[in-house]
Amino acid sequence: MPGFEREAVAPADVTVAVLAALRPAAEPIRAEASSQGIAFVRRLFEGWASGANRFDQPGEIFLGLWQQDRLVGFGGLNRDPYTAEDDIGRLRHVYVLRSHRRRGLGALLVRYLLREAEGHFRIVRLRAASPDAAAFYRRLGFAECADPAATHVVPVPVGPSSLKTPRHGPSRTNGMAARG
Numbered sequence: 749m750p751g752f753e754r755e756a757v758a759p760a761d762v763t764v765a766v767l768a769a770l771r772p773a774a775e776p777i778r779a780e781a782s783s784q785g786i787a788f789v790r791r792l793f794e795g796w797a798s799g800a801n802r803f804d805q806p807g808e809i810f811l812g813l814w815q816q817d818r819l820v821g822f823g824g825l826n827r828d829p830y831t832a833e834d835d836i837g838r839l840r841h842v843y844v845l846r847s848h849r850r851r852g853l854g855a856l857l858v859r860y861l862l863r864e865a866e867g868h869f870r871i872v873r874l875r876a877a878s879p880d881a882a883a884f885y886r887r888l889g890f891a892e893c894a895d896p897a898a899t900h901v902v903p904v905p906v907g908p909s910s911l912k913t914p915r916h917g918p919s920r921t922n923g924m925a926a927r928g
């Protein structure tokens with residue numbers, strides 16, 4: 749998958765973990781996104797609070813990027829609700845704090861999410877929220893697509909890691925510690 753090789757290594761003090769709850773850790777991200785006029789973070793909080801979307805269906809996961817004890821970014825993988833095909837995943841609500849951008853953290857997060865898609869989804873797609881986001885996903889190897897429900901798509905690689913432990917129930921974190 750082009751674009752991922754260089755970003756594969758996390759900075760030493762950054763960890764990726766399943767985000768078990770949005771509050772309180774994600775509150776600074778919600779506040780920053782709101783001040784920037786980015787609506788999808790508010791929708792994330794609303795969907796989580798109502799139970800409409802907690803990324804807890806088969807194949808789904810929501811990950812946080814932590815720098816020590818500070819949550820500096822997050823993003824999730826849903827089954828794509830805009831299609832009846834159940835082998836299409838959708839990246840959602842990917843956000844990195846402004847103070848931490850252009851350090852490879854967004855790419856790292858997406859790499860983890862795509863790894864989680866293995867064995868569950870054939871392709872992963874998304875709707876880029878802005879031209880900058882579109883450039884980010886293009887850089888990561890996503891192709892533009894003409895579907896009305898998505899702007900970018902990437903095939904999910906099939907490899908040995910697709911034989912991993914199911915993530916729901918006690919092994920949901922697939923070896924990653926859950927935080928939040």
Ligand SMILES: CC(C)(COP(=O)(O)OP(=O)(O)OC[C@H]1O[C@@H](n2cnc3c(N)ncnc32)[C@H](O)[C@@H]1OP(=O)(O)O)[C@@H](O)C(=O)NCCC(=O)NCCS
Nearest residue numbers: 843844849850851852853854855876877880881883884887
């Ligand atoms: C998009 C976003 C997640 C990128 O996070 P990030 O941690 O800064 O991304 P990375 O540092 O991993 O970037 C990897 C590469 O993507 C490209 N890229 C990232 N941000 C870009 C931007 N604003 N404009 C153009 N290219 C960009 C670059 O090629 C970058 O590599 P480089 O820094 O060596 O040039 C972040 O800017 C963000 O949270 N934006 C606001 C929310 C948003 O739009 N989310 C996407 C929703 S679809």
